[in-house]
Structure formats: C-alpha cells, structure tokens
Amino acid sequence: MNRSIVLQVLVFFIYLFFQVLILKNAVMFHVAFCFLYIGYLLLMPVETNPLILMALGFVLGFSVDVFYDSLGLHALSSVFIMYVRNYWLAGLTPQGGYDANALPSVANNGVQWFITYVLPPIFLHHTILFFTEAGGFDYFWHTLTKVFASSGYTLLVMLIVEYVFPGRRS
Amino acid sequence: MERIFLFLYQYRAFFTFLALELFCAWLIIQNNQYHGARFFNSSNNMVGGLNNFSQNMRDYFSLREVNSVLAEENARLRKSLELRNQIIVSGTIADEVLVPRFDFISAKVVNNSTDRYTNFITINKGSREGIEAGMAVISPQGVVGKVKMTSSHFSVVTSLLNIDLRISGLLKRTGHFGTIQWDGRDPQVVEFEFIPRHVKVMVGDTVITSGYSGVFPEGILIGTVEEIDLREEAPFYEMRVRLAQDFRKLSFVSVVKSNLLHELDSLELQIPDLKR
Known part of the structure; x- marks a missing residue:
C-alpha cells in the first residue's frame, strides 16, 4: 500500500515535468497542443473516490498552470473532467463489471473501449480550456480548430504511452 | 440543522x-488583472530556475543565429555612436541638453510561448536589476512587449502576442498613428487599426512605435504592412502587419527604463481631460 502511494506520487511528477518541460514545446502547426497530463488523472483506478480525484485534478492542473502562466485555467478544466469521470465510467461498465482496483487501461479493457472512455473527457477538457483562455466565443472557429486538433494529438500520445507502458500502476 | x-x-x-x-x-x-497573483507564476524563483535550465538546453540550437543578430546590432550601434560623437564634437548640440531618456537592461528569455491567446515571456532579470512593472521590452529586431510583474530575479513580460496588449504604432512614411493589437491567430502577424481612410497606405510600409506613451522609445521597428482592408463607409483602415521579430526565435531582449516617464506623467496629469 505504502509502496504504491510512493509510486503514484513519482508518476505524478513524471507526468507533470514531462508536460511542462517537453510537451510544452511540442506544439504542432500553432494549433495542436498535447496535454498528456490529464492521462494521469483519467488512468486512476476505477473505484477512486471522486473527492480524491478532484483534489488530484486541482493540484495537477494548478501545478501545470504555474508553469504556463495561466493561473486557474488548467485547474478549472481538470477538476471539471474529474467530477464527470466516475459518472462516465459507470455508464461504460463492461459486461460483468470492473475488477476490484482495476485500471481503466488498454491492457484491461481493449483499445476500442479505451478510446470511447478517454475521448469525451479529453474533448471536454480542451473545450473548456481553450474557450476560457480565449475569454469567450470571440474567436470561435479558430478556437474550435484548436480543440479538435489538440484532442486528436493528446489522444494519439496517450495511446502511444499506453502501448509503451502497458503495465503501469496495476 | x-x-x-x-x-x-x-x-x-x-x-x-x-x-x-x-x-x-x-x-x-x-x-x-494587471497585478494578479504575485507568487504562483513563472517569475517565482523555483519555477524560473527550472525554466532557466530548460531554456539553457534549447539555447544550444540557436547559438549561431543569436550570434549573427547580436553582431549586426553591434555594428549598427557603433555606427550611430560614431554619428552622435561627431554631432557633439562639431558643437551643434550642447552636451547637457542630451539627457539620457532611456536606459537599457539586457536580459535573457527563459520561457516563451507563441501559440496561446495570452502569451507571456519570462526573462532572467528582476526587481534586483531595477526592472519594474510597466516597462517596455524590445529586442534587436523590434518590439517584444511590456513587463507585467517582477520577482527579485525574474520578470514576466506580456508578449505583443497577447490579445489583451495594445500599443501605439506609427506609419513611418506618412506619420499617422494607430493601434497595434494581436488577433490571436498567426504569431507573425498583428492587426493595425485606426489609420483614417484619407491616408494613402501601401503594402510594405514600415510601422514603428510612436513613443507617445513614453513607455517605448520612438522609432522602434514593429513590422511591415502586409494586407490592407478598407470597407466601404468604414472610417478607418484595417491592416495586417507582419512582425519584424519572429517571436519563436526570441533569445535576448532589452528592457527599456524610461527616465523621463515620471516627468511626462506628472506634467500630463495636470490636464484632467488628456487621454492617451
């Protein structure tokens, strides 16, 4: 138990620093951003308490914000998808239910299920993020382009991570 | 209960x-808001230090280009220094009239973004070196932005690529002034507005800072007019200006300390209706 918490904290910092030191510079065509850090939040064990999820979402989002100079922006979006996550997971329960302490990962549930699971939260997160950043709907089409391009990019990188580290945190 | x-x-x-x-x-x-949270941003020493480390890694890839830009600027400065020396020696201007209106503090960019709507730049000099919020920031190739806030060793600069920043620009050929503001799309192009329609504007015209606000020195290059749009019955042109400075390649900047800003402000303050 203790060991898994230490590991969890370590993975938290790996995601955080990977995001702010490397992915921050990996913007494609000025519109596609990769926010892999939400992968950490989405891949928490299925039965995690929503309060813990939201607290984690807030802390991680806030830490990312400090580096992006956008105080509150990532925290807001992350807390939102963390609130929605468990309801969404409940709606996606596979036949026979989830195993105890199972991870919502590709290894456990298959690619198709995984994409169905992560894509809506990613899209939601990016929509909130970019529209809040733009301060409304003044730049609607350009912001929407950003949302779609970034969602695809984030999903792709998340899938790659899933295949490279399949046994993560089980 | x-x-x-x-x-x-x-x-x-x-x-x-x-x-x-x-x-x-x-x-x-x-x-x-202008003076927002003071601690939780990239001018915080720990975050700034980490960004500094990250930027140091990236710097190696742009060394050659930075070198050539700096060398060019050196040459240009030496030329203007020579010119100024000649003027003083020939005695046309008395030396005490030449008050140094601006001081320049050179700084290195440690964190930069160009792809968001509100872009900021972090530099490695802070209040210790005399940097204050509101000072102008320029680079060898043009205008960069305005200092937003400082810590003791770092400062966060509101980039010109920030939809909230407006600066006053001057059409060099005709002398008309308007407002420069970014529209959040292309990081190399900004909008230039409020040039009245009777002015004959041409593609390729140079746009420089006006120096009216006393923050930016006058005559700092902003860019060249790329696209002109004049709608029927619109009183002003809508222009798009290609920036002289490529913000993705920013590495060294100068913070401009205006020595006469307080004098200018206190003079203009006496006239209540004066708006800038």
Missing part, C-alpha cells in the same frame, strides 16, 4: 466540485 449537514454530506462531491471551480474561476479573473 442536522438535516442541512446531512444534505451537505450527501452531496459532498458536488459541493467540493463547486467550491474548487469557483476558486479556479476567481484565480483566472484575478490573474487577468
């Missing part, structure tokens, strides 16, 4: 959610 607690407890997830979101929204609004 008990039922209220029970109610709160039953929906604790929702209320936590609400509280956190409200807090975040408050943070965002606070941060958009």
